[in-house]
Amino acid sequence: MSVAEEIEARLRAAFAPEALEVVNESHRHAGHGGDDGSGESHFAIRIRAAVFAGMSRIERHRAVNRALGDLTARVHALALDIG
Structure with a gap:
């Protein structure tokens, strides 16, 4: 499973x-750096x-990061648009 597929499944x-x-x-x-x-x-x-x-913006970001768990260590950058 690709990282994108894993992100989608967890979310x-x-x-x-x-x-x-x-x-x-x-x-x-x-x-670039992080590649x-x-x-x-x-x-x-x-x-x-x-x-x-x-939820506040920070609470939404924290919730997404919690859901992604250990995946965040494998990803250099996440741009989040949460609503």
């Missing part, structure tokens, strides 16, 4: 989102789920 299981998009942006960072050559180091995530209602 779907944790939040049952109405909308979820996981985009691998690693190609845009080739040769480990795997092609799976930089991701953009857009997620919409009812569970985020009433």
Whole structure:
């Protein structure tokens, strides 16, 4: 399973989102710091789920990071758009 697929599976299981998009942006960072050559180091995530209602921005980010767990150690950068 690719890192993007694993991210998507964990977020779907944790939040049952109405909308979820996981985009691998690693190609845009080739040769830059944090590029480990795997092609799976930089991701953009857009997620919409009812569970985020009433949470602050920081709480939403923490919830996503908790759901991703050990995957965050394998990823150099995550751009999060949570609502």
